[in-house]
Amino acid sequence: MEILTTNPEVxxxxxxxxxxxxxxxxxxxVPQGSEIKRHRSLMTVTVVAIKGEIEFHTDDDVTVxxxxxxxxxxxxxFHWLLxxxxxxxxxxxxxxxxx
Incomplete structure (x- = not known):
């Protein structure tokens, strides 16, 4: 087992x-007003919100x-975040x- 912890300084x-x-x-x-540009991954991607509000965009949909x-x-x-x-x-x- 490995225990993973986020870096609070980031x-x-x-x-x-x-x-x-x-x-x-x-x-x-993702700081307020910032965007992670449109990109894709060759692997399956799971994104779990842990703080605030993120707009998660695909070419066909937007999920908050x-x-x-x-x-x-x-x-x-393809996907991007705001x-x-x-x-x-x-x-x-x-x-x-x-x-």
Missing amino acids: TSGPDPMLSRRHLNITHLV LTPGKAVVMAPGE APNDNGEVIVVHGVLAE
């Missing part, structure tokens, strides 16, 4: 928590993430799922 951008060949876990801080709400995306799906109203924080898990 106030903007990524805070890498775990990096393995088929699994990456990142604490991502608040603490306790999560999205799971298939590999290759923090329109306050600072937002999410945990992002990129992984290759077992079949």
